Amino acid sequence: MPGLGHPDASMNGDPRIAPRRLAIALPALLAGAGLALTLLWPEWRARMALPPGSALDRLGEPAANVLFWAAAAWLTVRLVDGLVFLRLMPARTGQSTPRLLRELMAAGVWAFALSAIVLSLFEGVLTGLLAASSILVAVVGFALRNTLADIFAGLTLSLDRPYRLGDWIELDPNTAGRVVEVTWRTTRLLTIDRIGIVLPNALAASTVLRNYSTPEPYWRDRIDVSLDNGVPPAQAERILLAAAVAVPEVNALPRQPEVRVIDFSPRGIVYQLRFWVPDYESRWRLHDEVRRNILQQLHQAGIAVTGPRLDLFHAPMPARDIDRRRHLDTLIGRVPLFQPLDAAELAALAGTAGVRSFAAGEAVVRQGEPGASLFVVLEGLLHVSEATENGSSRRFGQLRPGEIFGELSLLTGEPRSATVTTSTASELLEITKETFSPILERRQELAQKLGEIVAQRAAQRAAFGVRLPDLPDLTLANQAQVLRRIRLFFGLRQP
Known part of the structure; x- marks a missing residue:
């Protein structure tokens, strides 16, 4: 069905394809021809004196109905998609229309046209057809319940838009990626290691997601550092802040780093360096730079990061033999x-x-x-x-x-x-x-x-x-x- 899948449409609704989508001459011409045939067919049949029951007599009017409804659906999809979804909505919202919403609109229009065609072709057996189709719909619906759940979840995601194309989202600490595509059934992610992840829309709609790209592209990250109890907190704060500010991308952000004492452990005092990163994609690279700066700053100050510690005191072992x-x-x-x-x-x-x-x-x-x-x-x-x-x-x-x-x-x-x-x-x-x-x-x-x-x-x-x-x-x-x-x-x- 033309226009349903939009195989030539990009995910972002590129405005450069609008002229091609607005080429409505052919569907408009076909729709007009179908309407004319439908309205004028009784008169033409009488003028041509077609024998009752002949092949042309049986197929003429149904063919005109099919042509009209198919061309009308095609024309409607082109008009709504080109004018509303590719022009009016982006102009008002400043964002491209989700492809899923456009495809659902096309599917709805074609479903309506198909229903009209069926009504025109099977008027005499409509009751039996409806009963049979009801059973068929029930069976197909049960078999495709998971798929339908994904489709409706995809529609919900398209309307609510918790994430957009290009956003970095995290499902759990081990699953995070950039949104590269949202289809009827799935959301596709690409991890920082260039690994693709296929996420069912039903799961995405029922899972707590972390979106690192909204409301601002930058966000706060943190690194925990354990230092000896003998290191003054003021000195530790100076060293950690200097390590973060020394990274140009961190220092360029409007919010500044900060240091907090979060725990007293057997290793020593645990400090948390909180700093802002411009985007998720640069997170681990900036982590590495900040950690290297911390090590360098501590080395210059003569301080070492503490680890698991066991104090050993060496002394002669007291004899245990009973003959002493x-x-x-x-x-x-x-x-x-x-x-x-x-x-x-x-x-x-x-x-x-x-x-x-x-x-x-x-x-x-x-x-x-x-x-x-x-x-x-x-x-x-x-x-x-x-x-x-x-x-x-x-x-x-x-x-x-x-x-x-x-x-x-x-x-x-x-x-x-x-x-x-x-x-x-x-x-x-x-x-x-x-x-x-x-x-x-x-x-x-x-x-x-x-x-x-x-x-x-x-x-x-x-x-x-x-x-x-x-x-x-x-x-x-x-x-x-x-x-x-x-x-x-x-x-x-x-x-």
Whole structure:
């Protein structure tokens, strides 16, 4: 259909094509001929004495109607497009008419002409035709609902005009471009990297857009800079403003840059340099120039941009090994048995005690062996076992860090009452009678505590059926006997 798509029309409605669009002689001539044929056909048919039902008789009047309505539509499109859209509207608004609006006008005119032609050709079957066309329209409308939504959205955009050809718009931080075409269904963008983007009009009409070209072509951009807390704010402002003003395109704009403090972060004070750019297309180039100027200005001032910072203080690493004497007193003090000791006594005990290392599966003490020392478990895990009457071995306990064993041999001099074997590699602290005797002589009340512990552990062994050699009557009810044996072994005076 002539005039519907305007294939020769430019997007901007170039006035130079107006003379060609105003060439209305041919459509006017055809419209006049069609009207004359329509009005004069009955008289001409009578003069020519056409036989009723002949081919010329059946086709003459319909052909005249089709010619008239088609030529009239063509003429109307040319007149409205050339006079209204290409002349009157641009003269009044100062802007070119959107191509979509012109195409919708042409489509409406041609649709009206087509309806008139159908009415003239199918008068007798109009009711059935309307029913069939209604069903067809419903089916086509459902199938093309998205397309129709884009078309109506395009019409809305053409009337509201949130953006124009040549505007830079942003859909999201990753999608921005210059508007190069607006059609019935889509808006086409061209990014700064020369990548084309096709945006459906329905999406454009329902999305929040940023237009960087209106109301003014220039707009404000910003750069965040972190500087050390020791940099005075006045100095930071001078440096950042100088970096922006040093760019001629920024300095030429009517609005001047400014600096604001926006955050206090672990990196330092965060300043925001706000400056104006003439257009979106030059944004990243000006960003680069301003950033380079900032680096140069900071370098001249002896200041560096701060980054993620971690302050490190180098010092000798304190030893963690438990065989160091300065740690043993702390480890010994954690044992409930030795908690009554003061710091000096713990230090003295640590200075004479020895640390022994054992591999996994190694026997520390064996049942029946003589001994006169106590062990404190520092690291690892050990298990306690006893030989039974049938010659087998039976486990009846575990020893964890902080627990002690061998207290019976240390305090009474009796042989080991059980076998203690390491389940894992272990570190043990051994306290002998010679090491512990001076402390016990000064702190005789400690013997009472030791007696209670020995009696409790004896009761636990008895619960498992373990017999303590040489102490058949050692029970919780007989703690006095244990205390006497301790005093006797260490040569303490009896109360």
